[in-house]
Amino acid sequence: MASSETRKPTSIIVGGGLAGLAAASRSIRHGIRPIVLEKRGYLGGRAFSFTDRETGVVVDNGQHIFLGACTDYIDFISEIGARDSIYEQERLDVPVLKNGVVSRLGWSRVPGMGMLPSLLRYRHLSMADKLRVVYGMMRVRLTNRRKNAETLDQQTFQSWLEARGQNESTIANLWNLIVLPSLNDDIGDVSAAAGLMLFQTALMGSGRDAVIGYSRVGLSELAGKHAMAYVSEHGGDIQLNTDVASLWFEGDSLRGVRLADGSTIEADAVIAAVPHFALGSLLPETNQSLAPLAVAASLETAPIVGIHIWYDGPVLDEPFIAVVDSPLQFIFNVTAIHSGAMEEPDGGQHVVISLSGAWRWSQMERRELEDLFVAEMARAFPAASTAHVTRFLSVKQIDATFRVTPGSTAARLPQKTAVPNLFLAGDWTDTDWPSTMESAVRSGNLAADAAAEHLSR
């Protein structure tokens, strides 16, 4: 056994986020032994959880949701044995609150009707605006993204929609309701290419593509714990607290990596699965063929702020709800998501307000956030005006996602590089997907496939 293990080709994977973990699991399938090197003391990268010191409750660094269309992510979760820990809706169903009225957007039970019936019933748009949206959706469906890739990458989604009859009301009450949380940026700042990708992929395929899913357990348990066990059981190695200082070249040949403590680790291939802003520091300046990779650093990032509030009684009667006439954006009922029950055993409820494109909120002090969001919750939900707040916590993630601003496509590099045994992974690499867990997993799979192809030659 030991000798057959040592004959296996090895891949070093730098970074234990979802991209690196997916690359490790795919490498195992290809018969390649992965060695994952993660500089932090835990796996999961930007999708992790921690224990809140005051309540002892496991808190995610940000509420993560996925769609049925995130097939690579769902397959990865299944592969590492965590499928039972995720939940998926049967049909898309999103309650939207405005001025005290809840109206639902969702997928029709009638085959072939998609979202149309719910759009026509949607109470937060006038009839004329509903027809505008239906027309806009038709234009989205009929647009060939690949053929028009260059022009779509150079304009904002908002200007693209405005040129197709959309107005302030349809943009605020429908289009941006979906764009802001999905792309973590305002509709006026994302490229038309990214906006069209989102709507075509999520809402214009099958009903299955559109469903919303989430983890029933903390994110570190979902991917980190299961991936650690999966990789170890299949002969791979994961080393935490291992900071890679740079790639290790001898002449033009990539031999492996050099760690921050000066030691080296050798392998047949290296997959750099680090964020775009961390790639540059791994690249030795002496290797000119790698100079074009510097463009990755031009991608910008956007923050997400999670506002956790523990109440002494239930304030939400849904697992999640969107709010359009308030700063609340999307609110998730963590109690319901984790336990399936609307109340904690002590009768309380834990909710998280997920704030995307959160530049304004990320600058604010905790006290300011607490005053503002506790009051907003009381304004939007009658039960929140009588329930007492037992704990408040804000979680700020400044570089949560990369931005899909106009022109950003050029910085999304392919997984193959000019160095034959060096590959790139990370949500920011060229996957066609925005900054998501799906993009991360896809990139890891693509990089591992490319490495396997190279090593088989």
Ligand SMILES: Cc1cc2nc3c(=O)[nH]c(=O)nc-3n(C[C@H](O)[C@H](O)[C@H](O)COP(=O)(O)OP(=O)(O)OC[C@H]3O[C@@H](n4cnc5c(N)ncnc54)[C@H](O)[C@@H]3O)c2cc1C
């Ligand atoms: C608050 C928040 C909410 C989000 N919500 C959603 C959501 O609802 N749905 C969704 O799909 N996505 C969401 N995302 C985005 C999603 O988390 C990311 O797209 C995904 O996790 C990126 O994975 P990655 O592996 O590409 O990068 P990362 O997770 O950043 O992993 C890179 C890893 O590389 C390690 N590393 C860096 N440099 C080195 C080095 N020199 N040596 C060793 N290791 C190194 C890092 O420590 C890190 O662990 C959210 C992100 C945040 C922060």
